[in-house]
Amino acid sequence: MNKAQPAAQTKPNALVDVRSFVWSIRREFWEHRSLYIAPFAIALIGLAGYLYVLFNTFGVTGRFGRETLAMQRSILFVPVSAVTFAIIATATLATFYFTLDALFGERRDRSILFWKSLPLSDRHAVLAKFAVPMLAMPLIEFVIIFFTQLAMLIAAGIALSLSGVGTEFIWKHFPFAKMAAGVVYGLVTAALWYAPVYAWFLFISGWARRGPVLWAVVPVIAAMLVERFTLGSTLVYDLIQRRILAGTSASFTEKSAAASTQGGDARVVVERLGETSSSLTPDPAKFFSNPELWIGLLLAVVFVIAAIQRRRNRGPI
Amino acid sequence: MRCIEAHGLTKTYGKTVALNGIDVQIDAGRIVGLIGPNGAGKTSLLNAILGLTPCEGEIRVLGLDPWAERATLMQDACFVADVAVLPRWLKVENAIDYLDGVHPKFNRTIAEGFLAKTTIQRKSKVGDLSKGMVAQLHLALAMSIDAKLLVLDEPTLGLDILYRKQFYEALLNDYYDKERTIVVATHHIDEIQYILTDAIFVDGGRVVFNESMDQIETRYCELIVNNESLEAARELEPIHTRHTFGKHVLLFRDREPEQLATLGELRTPNLSDLFMVYVSNQASEVRGGRA
Numbered sequence: 001m002n003k004a005q006p007a008a009q010t011k012p013n014a015l016v017d018v019r020s021f022v023w024s025i026r027r028e029f030w031e032h033r034s035l036y037i038a039p040f041a042i043a044l045i046g047l048a049g050y051l052y053v054l055f056n057t058f059g060v061t062g063r064f065g066r067e068t069l070a071m072q073r074s075i076l077f078v079p080v081s082a083v084t085f086a087i088i089a090t091a092t093l094a095t096f097y098f099t100l101d102a103l104f105g106e107r108r109d110r111s112i113l114f115w116k117s118l119p120l121s122d123r124h125a126v127l128a129k130f131a132v133p134m135l136a137m138p139l140i141e142f143v144i145i146f147f148t149q150l151a152m153l154i155a156a157g158i159a160l161s162l163s164g165v166g167t168e169f170i171w172k173h174f175p176f177a178k179m180a181a182g183v184v185y186g187l188v189t190a191a192l193w194y195a196p197v198y199a200w201f202l203f204i205s206g207w208a209r210r211g212p213v214l215w216a217v218v219p220v221i222a223a224m225l226v227e228r229f230t231l232g233s234t235l236v237y238d239l240i241q242r243r244i245l246a247g248t249s250a251s252f253t254e255k256s257a258a259a260s261t262q263g264g265d266a267r268v269v270v271e272r273l274g275e276t277s278s279s280l281t282p283d284p285a286k287f288f289s290n291p292e293l294w295i296g297l298l299l300a301v302v303f304v305i306a307a308i309q310r311r312r313n314r315g316p317i
Numbered sequence: 318m319r320c321i322e323a324h325g326l327t328k329t330y331g332k333t334v335a336l337n338g339i340d341v342q343i344d345a346g347r348i349v350g351l352i353g354p355n356g357a358g359k360t361s362l363l364n365a366i367l368g369l370t371p372c373e374g375e376i377r378v379l380g381l382d383p384w385a386e387r388a389t390l391m392q393d394a395c396f397v398a399d400v401a402v403l404p405r406w407l408k409v410e411n412a413i414d415y416l417d418g419v420h421p422k423f424n425r426t427i428a429e430g431f432l433a434k435t436t437i438q439r440k441s442k443v444g445d446l447s448k449g450m451v452a453q454l455h456l457a458l459a460m461s462i463d464a465k466l467l468v469l470d471e472p473t474l475g476l477d478i479l480y481r482k483q484f485y486e487a488l489l490n491d492y493y494d495k496e497r498t499i500v501v502a503t504h505h506i507d508e509i510q511y512i513l514t515d516a517i518f519v520d521g522g523r524v525v526f527n528e529s530m531d532q533i534e535t536r537y538c539e540l541i542v543n544n545e546s547l548e549a550a551r552e553l554e555p556i557h558t559r560h561t562f563g564k565h566v567l568l569f570r571d572r573e574p575e576q577l578a579t580l581g582e583l584r585t586p587n588l589s590d591l592f593m594v595y596v597s598n599q600a601s602e603v604r605g606g607r608a
Contacts, residue, residue: 023418
């Protein structure tokens with residue numbers, strides 16, 4: 001056994017690091033299974049709901065053929081967009097939870113002593129955790145979304161052909177390439193846009209002695225309130241609001257106004273929804289020229305470095 | 318070859334002095350017991366050796382600075398803390414996969430061999446195993462790493478006597494090869510004294526006793542005398558005297574056994590006797606110093 005050791009040591013370092021890095025990312029998913037189970041469950045629920053809609057409009061009432069084209073498109077395709085958004089939203093929430101727990105849980109259950117007994121640096125450990133929201137989750141979300149959309153469209157195709165409308169309706173009206181490209185672009189830009197939030201949560205999870213969720217949120221809310229009541233301005237609020245809620249509008253352009261209830265008629269709203277969800281156009285020029293993106297990424301780097309320092313100094317709680 | 322070398326190692330947490338200028342050298346191939354009461358500084362010393370905490374003073378482990386080079390050090394050093402540090406969600410098979418994936422000196426075949434001797438199931442999660450099984454698992458994983466230094470911190474805490482005995486037997490029979498160094502911090506002095514080559518007592522952040530077991534046998538002896546011979550024995554300057562069951566037990570260091578044998582019954586003190594002497598003496602001295 002001893003003779004084998006020099007061979008082990010002469011393995012090229014870069015290769016060993018990539019291999020260990022991938023293993024360290026995998027281990028995060030052993031620990032935080034909700035990262036893939038939650039979006040997968042939402043996908044299944046969405047799929048079941050969609051099957052119900054198809055059964056209702058084709059099987060029971062057979063009213064599909066009597067609808068307007070806009071309504072037909074909405075019935076078939078709005079659920080696809082809606083389920084896609086629901087999967088992304090669920091996965092994002094699960095990822096927020098993960099980043100808040102990643103460096104906290106290992107100190108709380110003392111397993112940090114086990115992880116630190118391995119020949120892996122704190123930089124390796126923290127970067128592997130940061131790679132979960134930045135690399136692994138976008139990939140997992142894409143795979144789940146891809147197969148969910150595929151299943152939904154196959155179901156729609158079966159329903160259409162059984163009802164005599166014909167599957168070419170899907171080919172004609174569903175923007176396949178645009179949708180897939182949009183999902184990839186959306187996942188990548190969302191990861192970049194939320195990077196400072198993930199990094200901040202990761203830092204707090206490595207820093208807080210208890211209640212990382214509170215520590216992550218309360219100072220930000222306090223800053224908003226202090227600014228509001230001392231300076232009367234809402235700069236922090238606007239920044240946070242744009243960061244958390246405006247991820248989509250930072251990276252996409254909407255060609256038509258979002259569906260509103262101003263028309264008063266629910267049918268019009270549903271018809272317009274069909275148009276809106278297909279009118280979100282990737283706008284990389286706007287996204288990458290936005291200084292807020294780059295400031296956010298810079299902050300993310302700062303928080304990740306701080307998280308590495310924290311992990312180096314912190315033992316079990 | 319030196320495995321661990323520390324000079325003037327000092328660690329303070331606020332006003333609390335955890336390590337108070339520790340000097341210690343541990344050669345390769347030794348099995349060292351690190352023994353001290355709670356709060357003596359054992360864990361702080363182990364943390365310094367393992368690069369888990371920065372310290373003032375100098376420390377080299379396997380020629381490396383542990384704080385600056387922990388990840389490199391851990392290729393050749395291995396650490397088993399008390400039984401509760403393996404994460405509860407980890408499956409046994411995943412633990413093996415992960416170590417195989419990240420540790421260049423982990424040998425999967427050896428680990429599987431060790432586990433085959435136990436009743437631990439591959440699919441079990443750590444949280445579903447008994448305390449004793451978790452200790453078996455952690456030791457099996459540690460022993461499957463071809464390390465030069467193994468550090469154990471209270472590895473059998475909370476285990477029943479059966480598992481404790483098995484634990485040390487496995488360590489001695491299946492792992493120790495006279496080249497590896499093992500450092501064990503524990504309270505169970507009596508159980509480990511027969512496997513040790515050296516004993517270090519730590520108290521009040523200082524090393525108060527540091528001898529090899531061979532030295533203990535040659536340098537120390539206990540003399541059991543009755544009242545008549547007590548005065549004569551006291552003139553030979555024992556380092557400690559205690560009174561039990563109507564007899565006086567005097568501890569001597571570096572005295573000729575022939576000289577003592579005329580006064581009463583001689584025996585080699587065991588580690589817990591020495592511990593009581595050195596640690597309680599030091600404790601009162603330290604307490605006096607602080608007051």
